[in-house]
Amino acid sequence: MASLSAAAASSADSATISADACAKVIDGKLVAKQIREEIAIEIAKMKDAIGVVPGLAVILVGSRKDSQTYVRNKKKACEAVGIKSYEVNLPEDTSEDEVLKHIATFNGDPSVHGILVQLPLPHHMNDENILNAVSIEKDVDGFHPLNIGRLAMQGRDPFFVPCTPKGCMELLHRYGVEIKGKRAVVIGRSNIVGMPAALLLQKANATVSIVHSKTKNPEEITRQADIVIAAVGVANLVRGSWIKPGASIIDVGINPVDDPESPRGYRLVGDVCYEEASKVAGAITPVPGGVGPMTIAMLLSNTLESAKRIHNFK
Ligand SMILES: Nc1nc(=O)c2c([nH]1)NC[C@@H]1CN(c3ccc(C(=O)N[C@@H](CCC(=O)O)C(=O)O)cc3)C=[N+]21
Known part of the structure; x- marks a missing residue:
């Protein structure tokens, strides 16, 4: 399937180009934007109908630059669609108990519908203990073992994917x-x-x-x-x-x-x-x-889904 354009691209390269069939680009940035727009509309409808604004709590432990960037981007994305975000920043040497306390508070807070603990956690913490503590009904990351286990079973849907x-x-x-x-x-x-x-x-x-x-x-x-x-x-x-x-x-x-x-x-x-x-x-x-970009769009989607489920809004 050699073609004129491949041959024309560079005569030096042409020997190594056996085919120039060009795949369709799956544009995640564009799809994520569409999804965020859909979510914003649904959130506005829910707010109008029952006065509820979805809330997402993000817990960040330590000061990794990449994690800080991700958390900042999540926060911006929340604001843009009308999700209220709650952020807790804890120092690197925070104890596991301290993190568990914050999780317990968010589990019991009716204005919070989703809880995300940014990974990776510092080495002195046991990921499993932390992820286990998030209420499975607010586990918008879908990382709780019960949600993962349900995903693996037929006829047993997880709360979140x-x-x-x-x-x-x-x-x-x-x-x-x-x-x-x-x-x-x-x-x-x-x-x-x-x-x-x-x-x-x-x-x-x-x-x-x-x-x-x-x-x-x-x-x-x-x-x-x-x-x-x-x-x-x-x-x-x-x-x-x-x-x-x-x-x-x-x-x-x-x-x-x-x-x-x-x-x-x-x-x-x-x-x-x-x-x-x-x-x-x-x-x-x-x-x-x-x-x-789809990862963040799905986080917003899971947070909306959670608020709808908790408030029984269809
Ligand atoms: N509890 C938890 N939940 C997560 O979902 C989670 C996490 N911890 N820890 C880190 C990973 C990584 N992650 C990404 C999210 C968005 C982009 C993203 O939007 N990337 C853009 C831009 C990349 C850039 O230019 O820096 C892109 O691929 O086009 C990437 C990576 C979520 N994570």
């Missing part, structure tokens, strides 16, 4: 990617992305394989997939040769790589080598501008 995998599914749905009966491969098996993404794909009737660090032939298995969700945190791991022609690729990775020419000194790349994969795939998410 974790935001990043939910965002991946939403992108597939909104771009009309058929899931039922298709082969899907999830690369990575983390509690917060890989595992729940695999469960959601399975719930949507895909046949799912999980590829991980001990998988013998990841390339061969991935090449069988009509749908790939990559969530390992290794820059450019998935090469063009791993991709089945026409497959839909959702790239969850957000990896900084040194780039002296970029203003920040680094740029962000996914787990998928975009340049190669976009020549083979049928559709692909970019990084940035793919799954990242």
Whole structure:
């Protein structure tokens, strides 16, 4: 499928370009914007009808720059759609008990419908103790073991689906990617992305394989997939040769790589080598501008869903 444009691009490169089929870009930034607009309308309706404003509490422990940025972005996104945000910033050396006290307060506060404890937590804290303490009815991250367990069971719906995998599914749905009966491969098996993404794909009737660090032939298995969700945190791991022609690729990775020419000194790349994969795939998410913005949109969606459920507003 060599074409004029590929040949014209550069005569030096043309020998290495075997195909220039160009995947459709799955624009997460655009979809996230649409979803935020939909959410803002629903929130205004609920406020009019029953006088309730959804509330999201965010607990940040320590002073990691990236976490501070995420929390600031979440707060801005809340304000823009009409969600009231409550923020608690605690120093790095805060005790686990102190964090648990804040969680208990928010659990009992009727103006708070969602509680998020920003991860990663400092090393002296036990994540499980903290995540266990969040009321499952306010667990908008979907990280409580009971919510994860329910996701894994048939006929036992969780209160909340974790935001990043939910965002991946939403992108597939909104771009009309058929899931039922298709082969899907999830690369990575983390509690917060890989595992729940695999469960959601399975719930949507895909046949799912999980590829991980001990998988013998990841390339061969991935090449069988009509749908790939990559969530390992290794820059450019998935090469063009791993991709089945026409497959839909959702790239969850957000990896900084040194780039002296970029203003920040680094740029962000996914787990998928975009340049190669976009020549083979049928559709692909970019990084940035793919799954990242969807994660925040789904957090807002979960917070609205929680307020509606708690106040029995349809
Ligand atoms: N309790 C908890 N819940 C989380 O949901 C959670 C967390 N902890 N800890 C950290 C990760 C990471 N995360 C992201 C959210 C948005 C973007 C995002 O919007 N990224 C943009 C911009 C990236 C940039 O330019 O810096 C993009 O990909 O286009 C990325 C990453 C949520 N996380």
